[in-house]
Amino acid sequence: MNSGDTAWVLISAALVLLMTPGLAFFYGGMVRARGVLNMIMMSLGSIGVVGVLWVLFGYSTAFGTDLGGLGLLGDPTEFFGLGQLLGEDQLSGTIPTLAFVGFQAMFAILTVALISGAIADRARFGPWLLFAALWATVVYFPVAHWVFAFDETDDAGNVTAVGGWIANRLAAVDFAGGTAVHINAGAAALALALVLGKRARWPKETGKPHNLPFVVLGAGLLWFGWFGFNAGSALAADNSAAVVLVNTLVATSAAMLGWLFVERLRDGHATTLGAASGIIAGLVAITPACSSVTPLGAIAVGAITGAVCALALSLKYKLGYDDSLDVVGVHLVGGLVGTLLVGFFASEAAPAGVNGLFYGGGFDQLWRQAVGAVAVFAYSFVLSLVLAWIVKAVVGFRATPENEAEGIDETEHAESAYHFGDGRSARRPAVRADDADRKLEGSNA
Template sequence: MLHLADSPSIYDNSLWLMVAAALVLIMTPGVAFFYGGMVKAKSVISMMMMSFGAIALVSVLWVIYGYSMSFSSGGDWLIPHVLANPFADAFLQKELAATGGDQAHNFAFAGFQATFAIITVALISGAIADRAKFGSWMIFAGVWVTLVYFPVASWVFNFTVDAKNTAGGFGQHGYSDGGWSVWGLGVNDFAGGTAVHINAGAAGLALALVLGKRIGFKKGMNAPHNVPLTLLGASLLWFGWFGFNAGSEGSPDGISALAWINTLAAPAAATLGWLIVEKIKDGKPTSIGAASGAVAGLVAITPACNILTPGWGIVLGLVTGAICALAIELKFKLGFDDSLDVVGIHLVGGLVGTLYIGFFGTGIGLLDSGSFYQLGAQAVGAFAVAIYSFVLAFAIGWVIEKTIGFRIKNEDEVAGVDTVVHGEESYVLEG
């Protein structure tokens, strides 16, 4: 049996990050399958291409300048890190200059964080399924990841560990190295509840409003065309999410193990919570509901997996599954067409998980500390990211729509995005 040393070496940590990064990368094809199974058969290529396009574009931008922007140093309260010296490490020059274990760890960390940027962009695409131009989507993805994701990643993940104060939760053992950040507020967001899910959910809502409703928008307008494809996608997401959450510790230790077990328990409980609501509300529990419940639970546990006991993780899962099962109905009441429930699952689930820490986070939540401070910090961090992302995503999407056009023509939507935009069909039956 392999035994790790009590204090893993920098090479152990680098290997851990590289394995976790590979797991997180497979989540984006998982998103493609998850979303692809739920759209119309004549839109599935378009839907999946938006995820694969995100992998291609964001990977290149991350290496050129994204990592440098997200993890630049310096700044003060008025000048965030991301504006202080955003291109000092362009093309990962600083990492190239390092040697030995430092170089290995720096590149491993840069690669790990790249996969977070990729999947955040891919998640947004579900809100505009069946009606978006691929070229316009790619322009939006490049501008949004530059103006929104890279700065928000700096707010959430760009911190310096304080060796003198390592006594507990995320907001207790780090400090911001100059510049405004949610870390500086003491926000606990271990693996991206704000930076990934609230960020993507708010942007998805903005784009849904910019592009407008699909033709014939109403409840039950389109049944998923391939349920097994969606279940496969959910399975890949859950599998990869262990790297997403446990890998965020950066080291194979007790915190990463806690994150791993919470990543098992919370989505399992959320699946049950969603199915119970579905049974009560609609009379039948569905496989799409099970898949959606699991993803909702994964979203909610993301910011909290390091700071909840597994018991409170299960409670979070049950609550989130039930809330998100009800939240996906809001689009029909409020009149916005979020095609694949990016808002109901990622924005709502991310908010629930982030705020839940303020009540039940070990040592920092209201239940343990008797103080509302953590809840207030969590709320400020969550809504700051949501508002910033929504406003900029709406502006970027609006400009694209008014210039080159973002939404396909009505006749092309009826004909099918796949053949019109990509010249391909998902399923070709030969007699």
Template sequence: MVNTGDTAWILTSAALVLLMTPGLALFYGGMVRAKSVLNMMMMSFGAAALISVLWVLYGYSVAFGNDVGAGLLGNPGEFFGLKGLMEDLTTDAGGYPVMAFVGFQAVFAIITVALISGAIADRAKFGAWMVFSGVWATIVYFPIAHWVFDFTITADDGTVTHVGGWIANNLKAIDFAGGTAVHINAGAAGLALALVLGKRRGFGREAMRPHNLPLVMIGAGLLWFGWFGFNAGSALAANNTAAVVWVNTLVATGAAALGWLLTEKIRDGHSTSLGGASGVVAGLVAITPACSAVSPVGAIILGALAGVLCALAVGLKYRFGYDDSLDVVGVHLVGGLWGTIAIGFLADPDAPAGVESLFFGGSVDQLWRQVVGAVAVLVVSFVLTYVIGLAIEKTMGFRISEEDEVAGIDNVVHAESGYDFTSLSGGSGSALHQATTAKTVEGSH
């Protein structure tokens, strides 16, 4: 029998997570220069369009089909086109329709792909990005989602009715809502692509400031709002776990924003709006895997340290010479690593996950599991992404030309501009032109 309350919460959470992708588009779009804003936003929207289709065709089956090989891959043909799932089926583990879970996991796949785009802002061909998105989701995200999110199901009589992925079931690392599958995965992929495409023209020499900080702040606000569906929705029920996760998500994010702003103040002498927005995202990233495993006080500690670590990590690209345009590595990879590994230190046995950590009466047992899971996803994602990106660069070309980069990717690739200034500076019919002409005529008399 369908539990309508849980089903409503899952569908609502799915809608909240879907909103995160337009929020990300605004967040990323405001951070680039004005000549790149449309392309940046289109990369998120393009990912949403493509991945939603691939998820229905075979993505869900690869991620949540019955395992066909050592916990690495679900059966691609088991639910191809979501066959057999439109009936009034409820999951074995809960009283919600399978299709509700399909929709909820679809938006996770979308946002993960979209996150990568920030690492290659200003210089990637849109067509190449779309090809990359489809190939990467197929080869990297769908299988890793199987590793992390697909749990083995055992019937009451002890019969195994479904076999899931190795990280969730064999390693038993905790990742409640996607610290490994989403953030470490996207962060490692962003680093690999940044290396394949190379640096932007003028990187390290020219100022590449965000062109619209209000857009950044709006985007961060939408991400924070949608993230309650991302994390609390992962409880897959309207219950105490969802409530604890909701509170932990709130407080860790606030602590991270404070940590980032304080770091800026000490290091640079001022706290910025960009820092505040980035701190919000850093906290959201870090609490994602740990939100069911820590107490609210633990969430504050985790979040505050995430803000400091990520604020310091964004400078690594200048030290090591890779051009991660919008700090996907510094925020998502570093934040995801910290949040995943911190479970081994800060997990409270009284939290819903019920895990003992090193600082709460446990041992290093959970810690090593967290480290292995995080490193495995990092390495696999980085290597496969580098190969995919290099293959696209060598065949169809991934990066636009230097001349096109200087001219502006919006005009060159999309034949559009994010801002129409002609009413101010162009055309004989503009108000500015008419006013200037009137003054000139008046002065000549």
């Protein structure tokens, strides 16, 4: 065991956990005043549900002994409860296995929470928790096995334990989760948006973000935590972590500028919401590529993705699906672009040691990236549709039109984020909820 590596992974795990409350602020600031608590609760609920499932069988499914040697699924019962991993002799590389368990748990939590932005203002909380549990079990845990579980070998190079098919047989590069996290969550978000349907009066009345400072705070917390997300995935305090950290910084900076450039050309002004959204797009794009590109390559990945994601937001209006907070436009599109750009900008000078098309590698890495991206998208989208329909049919997923109009905070949680007048949190008729939104938006202006 290396104490420096262990300390870095433990700190990184804490940073990644901070990303979920950061996401709660980011999403919460983007919705109307009467839906902010529900948005925050869906992120917090993801921590509760996925945290428990990870200990029971999630880690085993993702990193247990492969069933059948096909690289599709780990044994869900192998590490049930994690009791056999408590000893000091239980190591994953140079760190305690439980440090790795905790680090990967934060990835699972955040991935589930990301989906919730697509169904803001209209999803009931209880059914969301049920969907989160089902989706983590059926979709995330197996896909994490595909992408993050590497073969174990002996000193002679013989495989002693089979890992996931994308990481090993396909050999696609996904350092920290462009496929397993962002394409996976984005595909599920699209499926949920289709199953739950459009918000009332969408797209004529979409509602402005009620608290842009919350959005910026959330983006800042996400960027801060993302250094643990990406650089922590090196699982060591070494040169790879340093390269990844710098690439994460510069790609995100370039993506923000790319998004703002598109806004300025298209709309005539650069916005605070656009800057925050560009930050997230850059973080998403560099996640799979951060170990395979140079800092100049990271700038290219970030700038391209920031511009593409800014343009991709119009897809929901053209295609008619109501993705409330643009999970599809940022996470699905950003994850796809970042994953594919590895095939163009990868350089063997970076820690991953592969060359993309622009560095003499031909199309070899590009087709591998494309197959991995398409496979995860298809698997997640189809199963997410099925799971969402099951939840909808069995317990009902969407709030009633009356509750949606009154405000999801009051009807689902009997709370309000903002109190006017006497400060009571009694349930209010729809007209008063609308008045509260307008009053808050006016005070913010």
